Amino acid sequence: MTKVITENGSQQDARGEKEATHERPVVKEPDFQKIENSSNFRELMRKKKTFLISTTALFLGLYLLFNIVISYTNWLDAPFIGDITWVWVFAFSLFAMTWILVTVYMKKAEKFDAMAKATLKEFDYDEEETK
């Protein structure tokens, strides 16, 4: 009987101690280099960079191409339908591109969020506690 009580007592102590240290991970300065080198975080950064670099190159490239083409050539002045020329079609495709890429990114970002969450969980970080 007494044994059980002491066991309970020590268990409670242990838990209490754990809670006390657990409550201030920010004050105790996490090891950011360790987090940075974790496989979860590196995978997140690899996927994120692949997506961001390729899409940014795509939209900035198309945008600059459009401006160069209309500034230096008359290629887009040819009619598309009736009196609507290709220059309007290209302009609207840049609008469509923006909306499509925003939608694609919103989907992608959900996956990035899940990966970021996995990283944080691995290093025992709970956002609620820092507030």
Next chain:
Amino acid sequence: MNATVISIFIFIVGITLVITYFAAKRTNSASDFYTAGGGLTGWQNGLAIAGDYLSAASFLGIAGAIALFGFDGFLFSIGYLVAYLVVLFIVAEPLRNLGKYTLADMINARFNAKKVRGAAALSSITIVIFYMIAQLVGAGALIQLLFGIDYIWAVLLVGIMMTIYVLFGGMTATSWVQIIKAVLLMVGTVILSFLVLKNFNFNILDMFTQMKTATPHGEAYLSPGVKYKMPLDTISLMLALVLGTAGLPHILMRFFTVKDAKTARSSVMWATWIVGIFYVMTIFLGFGAAAFVGSDLITSTNPAGNMAAPLLAQALGGDILMSFISAVAFATILAVVAGLVLTGASAFAHDIYGQIIKKGQATERQQMLAARYASLGVSAFSILLAIFAQSLNVAFLVSLAFCIAASANLPVILYTIFWKRFNTTGAVSAILTGLISALVLVSLSPSVMNPVAGAAIFVGDPIFPLTNPALFSVPLGFIGGWVGTMLSKELDIKKYSEVNVRANTGGFRQL
């Protein structure tokens, strides 16, 4: 001016004052004042971003530019919209994860140095002041035209209203004024577009055909090259537009009004849809004004074409629609200048006073007082400048603001997030190189020195050929940051790891 016009005006202004009253009661801390307590939702902040972005220059300026120059006017719409991809992909989330109230906070998450904060505050203040003068001068001209009152009284009226919003309601009032204004603007634009389409019998093909003969430009109206004839100049301007948005301090500040990166992202999504749909409709406004008002009347009312949209409203919807559109334009100007005052004030009060002078030790009461005094100061200063700038051609001030934002702020933001080797010296030199090169190149450009008398501030041959120097000043900003970094041996890999992890996971926030 009749009773309808006055009552619609008073009604809209009245609504915004009621909002300010309720917001003032809820503004008790520095966080409430600068960021509305960080409590806006994605769609609310998205509408507020759109509200900030669809300034008088966008609404009245683009409609007028399309009416007068056709496709070349629409070029602005394309640049302003695609810019949101830069904001969404690169800037919004890291900014929310690292920052608290201002852009300088975000850069300071990596370099805890007064000079970096000072440089970032300086570039923010410069951008805000240029942007603000442009808005206020435009506002003065518009109110003068609508009410038939003197320019000085018009500027004072707008200036006092914006000061009330910011001083008493802070970011909460400013955000809600922007949200309501964005909704009103969309409603007004939809009504006008519908009326224009109705007058073209809802036939888009027919509308394009009719536009070939509706303006003095003839067929050229539908093609690029009517207004922008110098290729490099056009490309430089378009570069400033697409990269500048991601460095505009009053847009960046909006990401601190939401609770996390996820909400920041969804607010950009909302803003992109709203702004995009609006810019599509600018075609109808511009075409409609060219066809149903005529370029003679548009330019005789206002040489820059700024009255095209209100004149179109009068032609198609009579006095009531004209009053509504004018009241919306008025609310637009008020909301945008209020947002600008708040951004300028936060750079002064939070960055310079709170963090540099008081070293972050100011009490909540001191912070609030500083913020309010700074708002008063920024308001008074810009009203004064706007009164003196009346005769200035201010169109270039907005593109200059975009150019500085792209050259001074964007490089330092990108380097801070992505470049491990970047250091304090690099951060200061990136900001200063971008800022100074943009300012110097503009002052040597045709916008300031023009052989045609009256076209610019000075008469004379420009030393630098491009009206907008972004093509040179943006690379200079990046090179400046690189050279500065290389000149200093300072390197803190541990700090970069922290910034990298915090920016990309949203964890370990230092609130």
